[in-house]
Amino acid sequence: MNLPAQHPLRQAIAQAVQDVKSQSPMAPSFTNFVTMNFVANAQLACGGSAAMSFIATEFDAIAALAKSAYINVGTLLPSYSDALHAITADLNESAKPWVLDPVAAGLGQTRTDILTDMQHNPPTIVRGNASEIIVLAQLWGLDCGSSSHGPEGVESADDVQSAMEPARLLARFMAEHTPSGQAAVAVSGEEDLITDGTQTFRLHGGSPLMTKITGAGCSLGGVTATYLSVASPLVAALAASMLYNVASDAAAQALDALNQCDSCAPVRQALPAGPGTFQALFLDALAAATAEQVSAAEISEC
Ligand SMILES: Nc1ncnc2c1ncn2[C@@H]1O[C@H](COP(=O)(O)OP(=O)(O)OP(=O)(O)O)[C@@H](O)[C@H]1O
Numbered sequence: 001m002n003l004p005a006q007h008p009l010r011q012a013i014a015q016a017v018q019d020v021k022s023q024s025p026m027a028p029s030f031t032n033f034v035t036m037n038f039v040a041n042a043q044l045a046c047g048g049s050a051a052m053s054f055i056a057t058e059f060d061a062i063a064a065l066a067k068s069a070y071i072n073v074g075t076l077l078p079s080y081s082d083a084l085h086a087i088t089a090d091l092n093e094s095a096k097p098w099v100l101d102p103v104a105a106g107l108g109q110t111r112t113d114i115l116t117d118m119q120h121n122p123p124t125i126v127r128g129n130a131s132e133i134i135v136l137a138q139l140w141g142l143d144c145g146s147s148s149h150g151p152e153g154v155e156s157a158d159d160v161q162s163a164m165e166p167a168r169l170l171a172r173f174m175a176e177h178t179p180s181g182q183a184a185v186a187v188s189g190e191e192d193l194i195t196d197g198t199q200t201f202r203l204h205g206g207s208p209l210m211t212k213i214t215g216a217g218c219s220l221g222g223v224t225a226t227y228l229s230v231a232s233p234l235v236a237a238l239a240a241s242m243l244y245n246v247a248s249d250a251a252a253q254a255l256d257a258l259n260q261c262d263s264c265a266p267v268r269q270a271l272p273a274g275p276g277t278f279q280a281l282f283l284d285a286l287a288a289a290t291a292e293q294v295s296a297a298e299i300s301e302c
């Protein structure tokens with residue numbers, strides 16, 4: 001059932017969206033070089049600010065200035081993988097909340113070793129697609145019988161529903177090992193699941209065109225870290241995923257309008273607006289979405 005308009009969670013989500021627009025928090029990223037530019041642009045579009053860094057000591061220095069941080073293991077050059085243990089240990093020693101995107105969890109021994117080690121310095125939020133969430137729970141010994149089809153590169157081979165129990169187990173594990181006692185997991189896909197280990201919410205909406213641009217998930221992780229600067233893990237994860245659904249719906253509508261626009265007909269007959277235009281429209285839509293629109297998006301409790 002859709003949460004009522006006056007539900008306290010909706011009010012907290014609206015507040016988080018508004019606070020990011022007014023406070024412009026900087027959430028530094030240690031993220032892959034495929035989608036780093038899109039991550040930074042998405043953080044800026046929602047009202048936050050960005051700083052990308054790849055050296056452990058430098059990242060620690062930037063993170064010390066921030067209220068939250070983002071780590072994404074998409075491209076594990078030796079210099080990235082060598083830095084990750086020190087970075088995650090430093091974040092947790094300083095009780096800094098952070099978001100992990102376990103990109104392509106299960107693919108290759110280096111990634112497996114790094115993600116397995118992270119259970120000793122766990123994040124505050126994990127944001128990933130269904131396969132990544134199922135595999136990460138297995139790597140941390142939280143197996144609940146859900147088996148993944150294994151990673152298909154960076155894309156999910158599993159449906160969101162099959163990641164529900166692994167997501168809850170991960171959230172509970174992280175909450176137990178986190179100074180604030182609060183954590184969340186966000187599973188993305190055609191619908192999204194967000195849980196703090198106790199409550200679980202299902203989000204609808206969003207455009208399938210998101211699967212036609214690279215970095216939709218990576219940038220969602222970055223924006224989740226931006227919201228984590230001003231809100232609890234559950235509220236940050238909900239706010240970011242709801243913003244993404246509202247903005248991708250708006251961008252898809254604008255794309256349709258462009259393709260049907262009479263005055264653009266000659267251009268559109270030669271070349272219909274597609275994923276490239278959608279990516280730009282999506283950034284515009286992230287910037288245009290209001291706190292009221294984001295907090296009014298559909299949420300049902302599982
Ligand atoms: N079929 C779909 N329909 C609607 N929205 C979708 C669909 N698939 C993904 N999304 C949305 O796209 C965003 C990114 O989710 P996705 O599951 O594609 O992440 P990912 O696999 O980690 O992406 P990336 O390719 O960046 O690694 C989320 O906001 C999610 O709701």
Ligand SMILES: Cc1ncsc1CCO
Nearest residue numbers: 032034035074075154215
């Ligand atoms: C395509 C791709 N390859 C490594 S990271 C990345 C970005 C999407 O996760």
Ligand SMILES: [Mg+2]
Nearest residue numbers: 103154217218
């Ligand atoms: Mg991804």
